[in-house]
Amino acid sequence: MTLPLQDPQLAVDAEGQPSTRSGFFRTVLRERKAAVVGLSIIGFFVVLSIVAPYISPYSITQQTCAVYAPPSGVHWLGCDDGGIDMLSLLMQGGRISLVVGFAATLVAMIIGGGVGILSGYFSGWIDVGLMRITDYLLVIPDLVLMIVIADVWGASLFHVIIVIGILEWTSTARIIRAQVMSVRERVYVKRTRAMGASNARIIWKHILPQVGPLLIANTVLTIAIAIYLETALAFLGLEDPTVTTWGTILENAFQRTAISSGAWWAIVPAGLVIAAVIVGCFLFGQAVEDALNPRLKAANLSVRRWRLRPLVGRGPDAI
Amino acid sequence: MSETPLLEVDRLVTRYPVRRSLTGRLAREPRLWVHAVDGVSFSLARGEMLALVGESGCGKTSTAQTILRMVDSTSGSIRLNGTDLTGLSAQRMRPLRRKLQMIYQDPYESLDPRFRVQEAVAEPMLVHGIGGSRAERRDLVIDALERAGLAPAEQFLERYPHELSGGQRQRVTIAAALVLGPDLLLADEPVSMLDVSVRAGVLSLLDGLRRDGDMGILMITHDLSTAAHFADRIAVMYLGRIVEQGPAQDVVRNPQHPYTRALLSVVPHRDPRKRSTPQILQGETPNPVDVPPGCRFHPRCPIAEAGCSREDPVLRPPAAVVAAGHEAACLLA
Numbered sequence: 001m002t003l004p005l006q007d008p009q010l011a012v013d014a015e016g017q018p019s020t021r022s023g024f025f026r027t028v029l030r031e032r033k034a035a036v037v038g039l040s041i042i043g044f045f046v047v048l049s050i051v052a053p054y055i056s057p058y059s060i061t062q063q064t065c066a067v068y069a070p071p072s073g074v075h076w077l078g079c080d081d082g083g084i085d086m087l088s089l090l091m092q093g094g095r096i097s098l099v100v101g102f103a104a105t106l107v108a109m110i111i112g113g114g115v116g117i118l119s120g121y122f123s124g125w126i127d128v129g130l131m132r133i134t135d136y137l138l139v140i141p142d143l144v145l146m147i148v149i150a151d152v153w154g155a156s157l158f159h160v161i162i163v164i165g166i167l168e169w170t171s172t173a174r175i176i177r178a179q180v181m182s183v184r185e186r187v188y189v190k191r192t193r194a195m196g197a198s199n200a201r202i203i204w205k206h207i208l209p210q211v212g213p214l215l216i217a218n219t220v221l222t223i224a225i226a227i228y229l230e231t232a233l234a235f236l237g238l239e240d241p242t243v244t245t246w247g248t249i250l251e252n253a254f255q256r257t258a259i260s261s262g263a264w265w266a267i268v269p270a271g272l273v274i275a276a277v278i279v280g281c282f283l284f285g286q287a288v289e290d291a292l293n294p295r296l297k298a299a300n301l302s303v304r305r306w307r308l309r310p311l312v313g314r315g316p317d318a319i
Numbered sequence: 320m321s322e323t324p325l326l327e328v329d330r331l332v333t334r335y336p337v338r339r340s341l342t343g344r345l346a347r348e349p350r351l352w353v354h355a356v357d358g359v360s361f362s363l364a365r366g367e368m369l370a371l372v373g374e375s376g377c378g379k380t381s382t383a384q385t386i387l388r389m390v391d392s393t394s395g396s397i398r399l400n401g402t403d404l405t406g407l408s409a410q411r412m413r414p415l416r417r418k419l420q421m422i423y424q425d426p427y428e429s430l431d432p433r434f435r436v437q438e439a440v441a442e443p444m445l446v447h448g449i450g451g452s453r454a455e456r457r458d459l460v461i462d463a464l465e466r467a468g469l470a471p472a473e474q475f476l477e478r479y480p481h482e483l484s485g486g487q488r489q490r491v492t493i494a495a496a497l498v499l500g501p502d503l504l505l506a507d508e509p510v511s512m513l514d515v516s517v518r519a520g521v522l523s524l525l526d527g528l529r530r531d532g533d534m535g536i537l538m539i540t541h542d543l544s545t546a547a548h549f550a551d552r553i554a555v556m557y558l559g560r561i562v563e564q565g566p567a568q569d570v571v572r573n574p575q576h577p578y579t580r581a582l583l584s585v586v587p588h589r590d591p592r593k594r595s596t597p598q599i600l601q602g603e604t605p606n607p608v609d610v611p612p613g614c615r616f617h618p619r620c621p622i623a624e625a626g627c628s629r630e631d632p633v634l635r636p637p638a639a640v641v642a643a644g645h646e647a648a649c650l651l652a
Contacts (some may be wrong), residue, residue: 187428191492194387195499196416197446205442206431 024213028291029183037285044218045273049095058085060092060244068263071232081256088268089249096258097244097274101227106227107165109172109219116176119230121203123186131177138170143232150238150273157240160233164226172218176211183210217288224281231274246270323401324362325535326386326503331359331395333378333385337608345591353607354379357559358395360634364537365533368526370546370567373556376604378465379389379539383505386537387421388412399503417447420496428489430480434636437476440464440495447499459498467494475561486517493524504528506538510545543586548570552644555579558615559607561634565645575637575647577620614650622651 028035058064063083064075071078077086119130146163153159162218183189184207192202233239234247235254253259351621356378358521363369371379384390384398385404388404389433396405399419404412420443424430431441440460444450444588450459457476464472467490480488489509496504510518525561526549529536546553547567554564555578555640563576600619605611612616617627636645637652 186380187423188431190389191421191423191429192431192442192446194389194416194421195443195446195495196413197442201446209433 027289032287032291038280038283041276042284045098045277048091049098052091052095056088056091058088060084060088068258068261068266068310077269078263080266081258086265086269089244090273093244093246094247094273096243097227097230097247100157100230100245101223103161104164104168104226105219105222107161108169108222109215110165112169112172113215115169115173117180117203117207119173120177120180120307121207132284134170135174137167142167143276144232146229147238148238150233156238156239157243160230160239166230168222168225171220175218176215179211179214180207183207197243213288214292217285217292220281220285224278227274227277238301246274325365325400326363328362328386329384329396331356331382331397332393333381333390334393351608352473354559354610355607356385357610359561361554361561361564363535363537365535366529367552368529368536368550369557370539370550370553371539372541372543372546372553374541374604377556378559379556380507383421383507383537383539386505387419406623414437417499418502418503420499421505421507421511422492422496422509425512425618427486429492430488432480435476436478436491439491440498443495443499463494463498466497469494485513486521489513489521490524502534504534505534507537508539542583544572555582556603558610560615562616563647564634569642569645573641575639575641575652576649577622578616611638624651626650
């Protein structure tokens with residue numbers, strides 16, 4: 001996790017591009033097709049979620065067709081066990097899934113960014129203390145702890161957001177810390193300190209903008225994890241039962257014997273949209289991270305990829 | 320001199336702990352120290368330029384860092400305008416930092432790449448809450464840039480560091496130091512990263528600044544010819560201590576310490592046909608963790624005698640006829 005991450009400046013300068021921050025993201029989008037694809041996917045689902053209530057073909061609270069009616073011209077993706085249109089469910093379920101994903105990530109980024117910056121900037125016992133807490137949370141199996149907390153606190157949307165938020169900041173904190181430690185040693189930071197600037201000013205004006213792109217790349221990657229975990233928690237029945245999310249759609253289908261009824265349309269489309277959003281976040285986040293660290297381009301096994309592979313369905317955490 | 324000197328450093332010692340391994344710590348190995356600055360004393364008057372000369376690792380930069388209070392001294396005192404800086408809290412140090420500005424070696428690293436020239440030069444004023452309104456600050460920035468030789472200043476205000484040359488960047492950092500109206504400027508190898516063609520310009524700028532105002536400049540360099548040309552006085556450092564100091568011309572023409580002579584023998588001549596015999600010192604600079612006993616230069620000294628390994632010489636006027644204020648720390652001088 002302590003790969004030397006190049007600062008955005010150098011990455012951009014090397015390609016002879018203007019080195020302002022907006023210029024950096026513009027360069028990433030221009031040079032990397034994956035980033036464009038990823039951002040398009042994310043954008044598509046965000047827009048869809050916003051307009052879903054106005055464009056979804058049917059109500060998601062009223063029965064509009066037969067139980068487990070197969071896909072047809074009127075109901076493109078068929079119906080669920082209650083006779084509710086699957087397409088409408090998917091469109092509106094995405095709203096909550098994305099809100100949970102974004103909100104939990106916001107919590108995770110505030111904690112992770114804060115811990116990473118404080119730890120990297122101040123070093124000493126602050127660093128030791130914060131990093132031991134980080135290590136502790138890093139080695140605990142996330143999903144198991146989440147199940148326990150969500151169960152103890154009770155099933156609610158807010159709890160799911162907080163639980164995911166307070167468990168998913170650790171890798172961000174480590175990456176940001178490493179970057180801050182290198183930025184802190186830059187001469188201009190020392191010059192600013194010798195000038196008499198306060199720590200708050202140095203962090204706010206010099207350190208934070210420098211780690212900003214890295215934080216954004218991590219945010220996007222964490223959104224994918226958060227959406228995935230939300231789905232997992234919902235599938236395990238730890239989500240607020242009154243809301244509809246992609247996870248609860250899956251749970252519902254599973255509980256109500258969709259599989260034995262052969263109603264694949266109740267499961268597959270929800271799985272595909274979740275996969276699509278996660279892939280979109282990965283493509284974009286990975287592209288930004290690669291641009292920040294040209295070494296990762298050559299490596300076929302980045303730390304990040306290795307860490308995330310089990311989460312997408314292979315390792316011990318997989319369901 | 321009757322008035323208090325601008326900067327007075329007295330028997331300054333700065334040492335860094337050597338990291339012990341875990342096994343070393345468990346075995347209670349003694350804690351070792353790197354004696355980066357080991358009893359340095361000098362003073363600097365207003366309008367004066369003192370060059371601190373020595374090879375890499377001799378403690379020049381550590382001395383500057385200690386004066387800036389970026390590292391803490393172990394003992395000794397640093398008086399700026401009569402106020403002792405050692406032991407001041409960070410809070411009480413902050414207002415004094417206005418009077419004490421540093422110029423770094425690497426102009427490519429010492430400016431935040433995301434700050435335009437205007438923001439970089441205005442930042443010190445914001446830090447210290449001076450400069451008044453935005454328009455007044457802008458005027459002060461323009462003034463500082465022009466004093467630093469970037470004219471017309473308006474042309475540079477909106478540029479980013481990557482759009483400037485090395486010499487221009489160094490002038491921007493000088494402007495950022497000037498904008499606070501410092502009394503003392505510490506210049507740590509201010510031109511060693513610059514192209515030879517722009518070095519003279521930056522050095523004359525510094526020279527002019529201290530002549531105009533009553534600013535004192537402590538210039539750190541490993542280039543004796545630069546020091547001889549621009550500085551009023553030269554202090555030669557070896558292994559954390561000043562071994563010779565005096566008026567620049569006299570130190571260069573009439574060196575008393577064998578180390579200074581060795582340094583001077585490798586300065587190239589203006590006339591390439593005229594070859595000097597470089598006096599290459601034997602061996603490496605000793606490790607500053609265990610400084611040799613007696614004179615710290617004796618293991619490499621070409622003229623060392625038996626007594627040199629026993630007695631530690633102090634700075635004193637040498638036996639030979641030298642200019643006033645010229646001192647050397649050599650038993651045989």
